[in-house]
Amino acid sequence: MENKKLVYIIVGLLLYIVSAVGSYFFFNTSNANASKNQAVVNIPNQTNDKVALNFDNSQPKTQPCPLNGVMYTASQQAWWQKHRPLGIMIENEIDARPQSGISFADVTYEAVAEGGITRTLNIYYCQDAGIVGPVRSARTYFLDYVSEYGDYPLYAHVGGANTPGPADALGQITQYGWDGYNDLNQFGIGYPTYWRDDTRQGHPVATEHTMYSTTSKLWAIGASRGLTNVDKQGDAWDANFVKYTFKSDSPASNPTASDITVPFWGDSDYIVEWKYDAKNDDYLRFNGGTAHIDRDTNMQLTAKDIIVLFETQQSANDGYENNLHNLYGTKGSGDAKIFMDGKEISATWKKDTRTSRTLVYDANGNEIQFNRGHMWFEIVPLDQKLTVK
Numbered sequence: 001m002e003n004k005k006l007v008y009i010i011v012g013l014l015l016y017i018v019s020a021v022g023s024y025f026f027f028n029t030s031n032a033n034a035s036k037n038q039a040v041v042n043i044p045n046q047t048n049d050k051v052a053l054n055f056d057n058s059q060p061k062t063q064p065c066p067l068n069g070v071m072y073t074a075s076q077q078a079w080w081q082k083h084r085p086l087g088i089m090i091e092n093e094i095d096a097r098p099q100s101g102i103s104f105a106d107v108t109y110e111a112v113a114e115g116g117i118t119r120t121l122n123i124y125y126c127q128d129a130g131i132v133g134p135v136r137s138a139r140t141y142f143l144d145y146v147s148e149y150g151d152y153p154l155y156a157h158v159g160g161a162n163t164p165g166p167a168d169a170l171g172q173i174t175q176y177g178w179d180g181y182n183d184l185n186q187f188g189i190g191y192p193t194y195w196r197d198d199t200r201q202g203h204p205v206a207t208e209h210t211m212y213s214t215t216s217k218l219w220a221i222g223a224s225r226g227l228t229n230v231d232k233q234g235d236a237w238d239a240n241f242v243k244y245t246f247k248s249d250s251p252a253s254n255p256t257a258s259d260i261t262v263p264f265w266g267d268s269d270y271i272v273e274w275k276y277d278a279k280n281d282d283y284l285r286f287n288g289g290t291a292h293i294d295r296d297t298n299m300q301l302t303a304k305d306i307i308v309l310f311e312t313q314q315s316a317n318d319g320y321e322n323n324l325h326n327l328y329g330t331k332g333s334g335d336a337k338i339f340m341d342g343k344e345i346s347a348t349w350k351k352d353t354r355t356s357r358t359l360v361y362d363a364n365g366n367e368i369q370f371n372r373g374h375m376w377f378e379i380v381p382l383d384q385k386l387t388v389k
Contacts, residue, residue, distance in 0.1 A: 055079070065126035066238065067106040067149075068304075069246030069372035072126060081229055083219045084237040085125045086154040087146035091136040092118045094269045094288060096209045098201060098295040101132030103302075103374075104215075109145045110272075111379035112313075114324035116265035118272075121145055124215050131296060133212035135186065135194070137161065138169040141379070143176075144330040147355045150237030152182035154222045158194075158211050159187055165318030167325035182227055184218055186211060193217045200295060242357035247369040249304075251281040255342025260306065261387040262378050272378070274306055276342045282373060283339065304373025306339040307360060309349050313381035328379055336360055337386065340371045344388055 055076045063077035064070065067085065090099050092110070102108065105122035113119035113136075121142040122132070138160030146153050155178065160169040173183050186194040196210040226232040258276040260283070274283040285292040285301040292301045312329035331351050338345040338360065347368060351358040358377075360368045380386075 064246070064372070065106055066241070066243050067123060067125050068375050069244070069370065070106075070126065071372065076126070080126045083125075083222065083228055084152070084154060085123055085146075085149035086156065086215060086218055086222070087142070087149065088122050088124065088132050088213075088215075088218070089136050089138060089142065089157040090120050090122055090132060091134050091209065092120060092270070092287070093209060095203075095205045096134045096201065097287070098293045099134065100200065100212065100295040101129035101215070103294040103297055103299060104129035105374065107375045107377070108303075109142065109377045109379060111139075111141060111328060112264050112270075112326065113139055114326065116267040116270055118264055118270050123149060125149075129215045131212055131214050132156075133200075134209045135211045135213060136208070138173065138185075139326075140167050140169045140172055141326070141328040141330050143169060143172055144351075144354050145358070145377075147176075148241075148357050150239075150241060151235070151355070152178065152227060152231050152237070154182050154184055154218060154227065156184040156213060156218050157186070159185065161320070161325055163316075163318045163320045163325065165316055165325075166327055167316035167318050167320070181225055182222065184221055186213075189221060193221055242359070244375075245367060245369045246372045249281045249371055250341050251278060252342040257339050257342055257344040257388050259387075259389040260339050260344075262308065262380060263385070263387075264380065274303065274339065277302070278342060281341060281371070285376075302374060303376035304340060304371040305375045306378065307349075307375065308337040308339075308378045308380060308384075308386065309358070310335045310337075310382050310384060311379060330354075330358075330379075331356075334382070338368055338370075339388075 055073060057073065059073040059075065061071040061073055063072050063074055065072060090102060102120065102122055104127045106125050106127065107123040109121040110118050119136060135156060135158050138157040140161065146155050161167050162170040173179050180188065194211055194213045197212055198205060198210045230236050255276050255278065260274040262272040264270050269288040271288065273286040275286065277284050282302045282304050283306055285303065294301060311334055314327050315323045316325035316327050317323060318325055331353060333348060333350040336347040336349045338347050345362060347360050347362055349358055349360050362368055
């Protein structure tokens with residue numbers, strides 16, 4: 001009997017230990033996974049609380065936005081001078097439309113990311129966009145363009161290309177000293193700065209098309225890391241920033257570039273058409289044959305200046321699935337086309353290094369003076385054929 005009791009006691013202790021250890025690992029693993037995946041929480045109908053709504057626009061608009069020349073009030077300038085430029089990757093896959101926040105970007109860069117599908121890098125500084133998204137992953141050529149906005153521009157994305165080789169965007173972010181500092185990778189931040197909302201587009205979409213944030217939340221993360229208008233060393237973001245020059249609108253009495261088609265890789269869902277609006281002296285954007293709408297304003301996307309940069313384009317050949325990673329010749333020089341005021345201007349572009357400003361010159365070698373407003377850069381291969389009517 002005594003031996004049986006001893007056996008029961010030993011078995012009981014063993015079961016207790018196994019149960020305790022199992023519970024420990026189960027709950028710790030669950031908590032770790034919950035922490036790792038906290039941003040996948042579905043939080044629909046987030047408040048689109050925009051700082052810009054608080055500005056008194058009846059005041060004189062005397063202060064130019066340093067990125068695109070738009071004139072704002074002194075109070076709005078005082079607001080933007082407290083933070084630094086913020087670049088956000090927003091996708092353009094057909095299921096991701098309508099997107100949120102692109103219409104409030106000061107500058108937009110668009111290029112084919114993979115499979116003929118374009119993606120946009122949107123630069124925010126002088127306006128609060130409120131909700132932005134769907135946010136997608138980093139690509140190396142977009143790093144070259146966001147690098148023009150100071151040594152440590154805020155860069156928001158969801159992961160990125162990480163196959164070893166020339167297209168390794170995440171590796172380059174680490175190499176540049178951005179990781180955990182100005183880099184706002186959702187994988188390292190999570191909820192509530194980022195959240196998933198599968199209801200915003202108004203139709204069923206895959207999970208990868210549901211990540212959102214707000215410009216104010218992202219600027220707040222930057223500030224928490226010591227990145228406001230200055231960095232941790234007290235250096236201003238714009239100490240070496242090269243501004244474009246701007247002019248007043250001068251619409252053509254007889255527009256010669258009223259309809260511009262950028263076919264990209266020819267997929268009908270991603271062909272971009274810009275149609276000139278003489279009344280407002282800007283261009284209305286159509287994508288895949290339909291008006292491209294901002295989800296939150298329900299207004300069509302527009303641009304004052306369309307800058308088409310012709311660049312070399314090739315596959316990275318980095319072993320990634322189906323060789324989808326692209327490389328663009330963002331540095332060096334090449335041909336360009338500028339569309340503004342209903343006119344077409346033949347031009348050339350030049351960008352010496354990753355951090356150098358992309359400068360654009362007319363046929364006489366003079367720097368282009370742009371209209372004040374949303375600037376939209378289209379990055380296209382050298383053999384791209386535009387249609388201009």
